[in-house]
Amino acid sequence: MLLGAGHQYKLRRHSEYYDRASKAIHPHYEAIGEKAQAARVNHVDETPWKNNGKLNWLWVMASSVVAYFMVHTNRSKDAFKSLVGGWEGILVSDGYRLYRNWVHARQTCLAHLIRRAKGLAERKEPELVQCGTWARDEFTSPMQNGQGSANKSRVECILCPAQPADCTVYRLRQ
Incomplete structure (x- = not known):
């Protein structure tokens, strides 16, 4: 037209x-x-x-x-x-x-780690299921169950690339 x-x-x-x-x-x-x-x-x-x-x-x-x-x-x-x-x-x-x-x-990215952990948790091999279930629960529990700083700090330390001397969470625990 x-x-x-x-x-x-x-x-x-x-x-x-x-x-x-x-x-x-x-x-x-x-x-x-x-x-x-x-x-x-x-x-x-x-x-x-x-x-x-x-x-x-x-x-x-x-x-x-x-x-x-x-x-x-x-x-x-x-x-x-x-x-x-x-x-x-x-x-x-x-x-x-x-x-x-x-x-x-x-x-x-945390979302990709959670996705990978969920995939492992659905595998047939018991070792992979156990590892995937643990990782999935660790990565998602602070966001879902509201337990707050204890679980959140643990997950942040697992994910954090900072060295202990640079880490606020690490210094607070000392």
């Missing part, structure tokens, strides 16, 4: 508004990226993202303060480097090989 002159004008105006808005928020977008790259700990992930029918990747780098998003044409080392820049903090991620090769401190 062909658009009349009025519709073409509206589309052109829409594009102009989009461009102006993009330029206006760009400094804020850059500031969010800088804030994410200044964080000690960041969760990083990527997911497929269609753009005009073409496959792209939506990347996110999220700290406890900000979430920085980037659309890239690839799911690659170059895209990852573009996202994290010179950041060298603690990476929390899934098991994607690119993340497993991170040379700085890395933690597997």
Whole structure:
């Protein structure tokens, strides 16, 4: 269907508004990226993202303060480097090989650990069932049964990549 002159004008105006808005928020977008790259700990992930029918990747780098998003044409080392820049903090991620090769401190995402533990708990081998059941219960009990700091601290220590001297929980127990 062909658009009349009025519709073409509206589309052109829409594009102009989009461009102006993009330029206006760009400094804020850059500031969010800088804030994410200044964080000690960041969760990083990527997911497929269609753009005009073409496959792209939506990347996110999220700290406890900000979430920085980037659309890239690839799911690659170059895209990852573009996202994290010179950041060298603690990476929390899934098991994607690119993340497993991170040379700085890395933690597997708790949701992925719970999923893996549940899978082990459903296996046929008794040793794996026992291990998976224990891990599943340890990882989920602080969130579900409200026992608070005792269980939560135990799980945090299991998951924490910090050395004892850097660990607040460890120091409080001394």
